[in-house]
Amino acid sequence: MVTIADVAKQAGVSKGTVSSVFSKKRPISAEVTERVLNVAKELNYVPNHAARSLATKKNMIIGLKMPTLDTELSSFDLKVINGVVKKCTEIGYRVLLDRVYDGEDTALFSRDPVDGVILLNPKEQDPRIVQYKQLNLPYVLIGRPNNEDVETKYVDNNNIEIVKEVGEFLIESGHKDILFLNASYGMTVAEDRKEGFRRAFENFGLHFLEENVIYNDQEKYKNGSDYGFYTLIETVKEKKYTAIIADTDRVALGVLRAARELGMDIPNDLSLVALSNNETLALETTPQLTSIELFPEKLGEEAAEILINVLNDQLAPRHKMIPAKLVVRDSCRKTHLIR
Amino acid sequence: MVTIADVAKQAGVSKGTVSSVFSKKRPISAEVTERVLNVAKELNYVPNHAARSLATKKNMIIGLKMPTLDTELSSFDLKVINGVVKKCTEIGYRVLLDRVYDGEDTALFSRDPVDGVILLNPKEQDPRIVQYKQLNLPYVLIGRPNNEDVETKYVDNNNIEIVKEVGEFLIESGHKDILFLNASYGMTVAEDRKEGFRRAFENFGLHFLEENVIYNDQEKYKNGSDYGFYTLIETVKEKKYTAIIADTDRVALGVLRAARELGMDIPNDLSLVALSNNETLALETTPQLTSIELFPEKLGEEAAEILINVLNDQLAPRHKMIPAKLVVRDSCRKTHLIR
DNA sequence: TTTTATTATTAAACCGGTTTAATAATAGTT
DNA sequence: AACTATTATTAAACCGGTTTAATAATAAAA
Numbered sequence: 001m002v003t004i005a006d007v008a009k010q011a012g013v014s015k016g017t018v019s020s021v022f023s024k025k026r027p028i029s030a031e032v033t034e035r036v037l038n039v040a041k042e043l044n045y046v047p048n049h050a051a052r053s054l055a056t057k058k059n060m061i062i063g064l065k066m067p068t069l070d071t072e073l074s075s076f077d078l079k080v081i082n083g084v085v086k087k088c089t090e091i092g093y094r095v096l097l098d099r100v101y102d103g104e105d106t107a108l109f110s111r112d113p114v115d116g117v118i119l120l121n122p123k124e125q126d127p128r129i130v131q132y133k134q135l136n137l138p139y140v141l142i143g144r145p146n147n148e149d150v151e152t153k154y155v156d157n158n159n160i161e162i163v164k165e166v167g168e169f170l171i172e173s174g175h176k177d178i179l180f181l182n183a184s185y186g187m188t189v190a191e192d193r194k195e196g197f198r199r200a201f202e203n204f205g206l207h208f209l210e211e212n213v214i215y216n217d218q219e220k221y222k223n224g225s226d227y228g229f230y231t232l233i234e235t236v237k238e239k240k241y242t243a244i245i246a247d248t249d250r251v252a253l254g255v256l257r258a259a260r261e262l263g264m265d266i267p268n269d270l271s272l273v274a275l276s277n278n279e280t281l282a283l284e285t286t287p288q289l290t291s292i293e294l295f296p297e298k299l300g301e302e303a304a305e306i307l308i309n310v311l312n313d314q315l316a317p318r319h320k321m322i323p324a325k326l327v328v329r330d331s332c333r334k335t336h337l338i339r
Numbered sequence: 340m341v342t343i344a345d346v347a348k349q350a351g352v353s354k355g356t357v358s359s360v361f362s363k364k365r366p367i368s369a370e371v372t373e374r375v376l377n378v379a380k381e382l383n384y385v386p387n388h389a390a391r392s393l394a395t396k397k398n399m400i401i402g403l404k405m406p407t408l409d410t411e412l413s414s415f416d417l418k419v420i421n422g423v424v425k426k427c428t429e430i431g432y433r434v435l436l437d438r439v440y441d442g443e444d445t446a447l448f449s450r451d452p453v454d455g456v457i458l459l460n461p462k463e464q465d466p467r468i469v470q471y472k473q474l475n476l477p478y479v480l481i482g483r484p485n486n487e488d489v490e491t492k493y494v495d496n497n498n499i500e501i502v503k504e505v506g507e508f509l510i511e512s513g514h515k516d517i518l519f520l521n522a523s524y525g526m527t528v529a530e531d532r533k534e535g536f537r538r539a540f541e542n543f544g545l546h547f548l549e550e551n552v553i554y555n556d557q558e559k560y561k562n563g564s565d566y567g568f569y570t571l572i573e574t575v576k577e578k579k580y581t582a583i584i585a586d587t588d589r590v591a592l593g594v595l596r597a598a599r600e601l602g603m604d605i606p607n608d609l610s611l612v613a614l615s616n617n618e619t620l621a622l623e624t625t626p627q628l629t630s631i632e633l634f635p636e637k638l639g640e641e642a643a644e645i646l647i648n649v650l651n652d653q654l655a656p657r658h659k660m661i662p663a664k665l666v667v668r669d670s671c672r673k674t675h676l677i678r
Numbered sequence: 679t680t681t682t683a684t685t686a687t688t689a690a691a692c693c694g695g696t697t698t699a700a701t702a703a704t705a706g707t708t
Numbered sequence: 709a710a711c712t713a714t715t716a717t718t719a720a721a722c723c724g725g726t727t728t729a730a731t732a733a734t735a736a737a738a
Contacts, residue, residue, distance in 0.1 A: 003694055014718050019696055026697095027715055044473070049452035050392035051694035054723050059389065061435070061452070078417050085436055094452075096400070097424055097436040113388035113400070113433075113452065134383070225619070253623045280564070284592045286625050342724055353688050358726055365727095366685055390724035393693050 002045045011039040022047070053113065061094045062307060063114035065128065067121045074248065075278045076296045080120055080142060083300025091308055111135075116307045118142065118300075124186045140307045142299050144188040144319075153310070155303045155320045157294050159192035160199070162324040166245055166273050166292065167200025169326060174335040175243040175271060178212060181231055181255070183247045185215040193275070197245070216247060228254025236262060242335045243271040249278045252289055252331075271332035287330035294324050341384045350378040361386070392452065400433045401646060402453035404467065406460045413587070414617045415635045419459060419481060422639025430647055450474075455646045457481060457639075463525045479646045481638050483527040483658075492649070494642045494659045496633050498531035499538070501663040505584055505612050505631065506539025508665060513674040514582040514610060517551060520570055520594070522586045524554035532614070536584070555586060567593025575601060581674045582610040588617045591628055591670075610671035626669035633663050 008015045013032060020026040021036040028036075039045075053059045064084050066077065085095050096114055116138035119128065124146065132139045141154035170178055180197050183190040194213050201208040214231055221227040228251035235241070246252035252274035256266060264270050266287055274282070274291040282289040302320045309316035347354045352371060359365040360375040367375075378384075392398045403423050405416065424434050435453055455477035458467065463485065471478045480493035509517055519536050522529040533552050540547040553570055560566040567590035574580065585591035591613035595605060603609050605626055613621070613630040621628040641659045648655035 001694095004696095005694075015695075016697075016719080017717060020717085023696080026717085029716065032716080046450040046474075048393070048694050049450055050389045050398065051723090052696075053389035053452075054387070054393055054725085055694080055696040057723075059452075064436075073417055073421060075414065075417075078412055078414075081420075081436070082412060095436045097403075097420070097434045111385040111388055113392075113398075135385075250619060253619065256623070280589060280592065281619065281623070284595070284620070285623060340724095343726095344724075354725075355689080355727075356687060359687085362726080365687085368686065371686085387724050390693090391726075393695085394724080394726040396693075 001048075002043045003048070004045070007036065007040050007043060007045050010043065011036045059113045059115050060092060061096050061114045062088050062304065063096045063098055063112050063117040065098050065117055065119045074250070074276075075280075076248075076276055076294065077120065079296035080300040080303075083297035083302075084118060084304045085300075086297075087301040087304035088308070091304075093304075093308060115311050116140070118303045118307055124188075138307060138310045140303045140310075142303050144192065146188065153306055153316065153318055155299050155306065155322065156189075157299070157324040158321050159189050159324070160196040162292055162326065163193040163196030163245070163275070164199045164203070165196075165326055166275070167197050168203065169328075170243045170245070170271060170273070170332070171200060171204050171206065173243075173271065173332060176206060177239065177241045178243045178245065179232075179235060179241040180213045180245045181228060181247050181251050182213055182215050184218055190215060212241075216251075224248050224250035225254035225257070227251050228256075229258045230254075232258035233262070241270065243332070244273070246272065246274045248276045249274040249281045249289060249291060252291075253281065253285070256285060267331050267333040271335070273332060277327060282327070282329060285331075290329045290331045291327050292324050293327050295322050298322050340387075341382045342387070343384070345382060346375065346379050346384050349382065350375045398452045398454050399431060400435050400453045401427050401643065402435045402437055402451050402456040404437050404456055404458045413589070414619075415587075415615055415633065416459065418635035419639040422636035422641075423457060423643045424639075425636070426640040426643035427647070430643075432643075432647060454650050455479070457642045457646055463527075477646060477649045479642045479649075481642050483531065485527065492645055492655065492657055494638050494645065494661065495528075496638070496663040497660050498528050498663075499535040501631055501665065502532040502535030502584070502614070503538045503542070504535075504665055505614070506536050507542060508667075509582045509584070509610060509612070509671070510539060510543050510545065512582075512610065512671060515545060516578065516580045517582045517584065518571075518574060518580040519552045519584045520567060520586050520590050521552050521554050523557055529554060551580075555590075563587050563589035564593035564596070566590050567595075568597045569593075571597035572601070580609070582671070583612070585611065585613045587615045588613040588620045588628060588630060591630075592620065592624070595624060606670050606672040610674070612671060616666060621666070621668060624670075629668045629670045630666050631663050632666050634661050637661050 004015050004018050008018045011018065011032075013036065017028060017032065018036050018040070020028050021033050062084070064081065066073065081097070088095050096112065098112070117132060118140050119126070120142045122129065122141050122143055122145065129139070129145075129149075129152065139152070141152055142156070143154065144156045145152040145154055167178065180194070182193055197213065198208045214235070216224070216227050221230065224247065228246055232244070232255050244255055246255055252272055255272055259266055259270055266272055272290065274289050277291040277293040282291050299322055302322065306316045306320060343354050343357050347357045350357065352375060356367060356371065357375050357379075359367050360372050401423070403420065405412065420436070427434050435451065437451070456471060457479050458465070459481045461468065461480050461482055461484065468478070468488075468491065478491070480491055481495070482493065483495045484491040484493055506517065519533070521532055536552065537547045553574075555563070555566050560569065563586065567585055571583070571594050583594055585594055591611055594611055598605055598609055605611055611628065613628050616630040616632040621630050638661055641661065645655045645659060
């Protein structure tokens, strides 16, 4: 393998000069610069990453921490990955993809070769955040942190506002009995969405019922589809809802499945909104799913940009809010039920 | 930041002894071992990755090269990523996710900090392969290389056999006019599939027509769905097919869409098979899609295992074949057309 | 007790790049 | 021509860990 010493020797200059040619941090004559670059090209010299990282104390790598290995990644996650990788690649950073291996013993492993970390789907009281603070490792969350955490930087959708908008859209369509199949309890996104849902009812002077908000129990349901399916099957025995807001489009698909089994027609008997927008799914279901576009790729890009600005001692906002958008398709209709 | 020198000083031993405690490559007394481990824990010592990589000449990182940034990643890709990350994490390797940035000028960038590379969706005459050979960088392909390349290691499905099976399944169901919406021209998977398709016809003593095999023109269609949609709209003007084999489930969805527009019923008027298995899509379409399970996660795992075995100078097979599986659902039926 | 073999530990070189303080070369001013 | 300022380049230290050759300590055999 060609090292900087080989290039220096053949070009007849010092290692330091070769280094300065590449870094452009010191004045090097045009003649020497040209000679060095020609030799480097001729020898096919490629700088050693570890050596450079060790000397500069920078890895130029971003860690992207994904959910635990036992949960399946969604198209949302995929788009976030896309956004992060895209922005990092533009700026000259690399992305180390990491899934947390629960119970892992990292005592003997080297520190992650990353300069900062983007955390997707952080848990409440996420122990990794404590660790990053301890190590002084810069990090950015995708999703809102706890209210007590006033320093963590994050990127998020306007979850309160968008669910308020969805709630109002349904209320304005005549729906009053709306079932909200929320995310898991304890996630900040679940809190925000519930708040938005409550505000929609409040805004119309309607009575908000806690029991209309269900939280996904991930130990009970192996996937979102089952959560949607079984929850509708169960709740229809107790109360007749005319509209459902589903946490994800997979949950919505489960609802569609249950509705078919129950002989309920979407949207005639039951209106349906999904709080995510897997376009392929939405456009290909019958009827086409009304959903929320969360712009996950944008979330990833903005998170990467914030983190990199922090790493380069540049101004970075505390948080960035990406407005979600209601995409009305065919799964909702006005209800005739007047009460 | 705590270094090995700090640990050595406080434990009253040399840096080399601390290193040997962790590596277990030299005999260290139990008493010294315990003392060192206690100090390391007390000081919260975490080895520096770059330093270790430089000294050992190993990064313990695998590069996963994905398709170019301008193409959208599919759920197949996601599962491959999952499989690779899972296997690597088990064995103590990390995964650097890389998307090729066309036209990138890497002259001033350090060499990828990876020990080996997994290449997903390699092109014909992929220039990266030339480069890896030049650098003596171990690599494994996911997908078959060109026939002239006799040394590249790869993982692949049994594409010839599975498409032969699909073809025979359709022929046995009475279909003779079968349209095959193949992958892009020039991809080895497209070659293999066509060969499998041809063999199915040959096996039944039927005449195989080249014009029944269409190749995806990615410059013409912005996504698989459009490829499926417009191709069916166009070809139905010239010939009446009773069955279609679609490259991916997205292509199949486009076909479904076109069939709806043309007033054709699936499967009564047209049978449909997708050569991939996005389970969510397949189960939620109406009718449920008959498809091929490719086991992408397994592809990823096996590719990672082969590569890591190569890196550890262990026996590794030239290639590993993952048998795909025909999953019969509701989108196919016997045809009554007897000719 | 002495000698030999085995185990345990060390100092220093090494990995390949960057940076710093020092020096040399060149250009401009007096 | 001599002096000063600026530009260009160098040798060596440094980054933090691993490895090697050498040495010290301990155990076993004669």
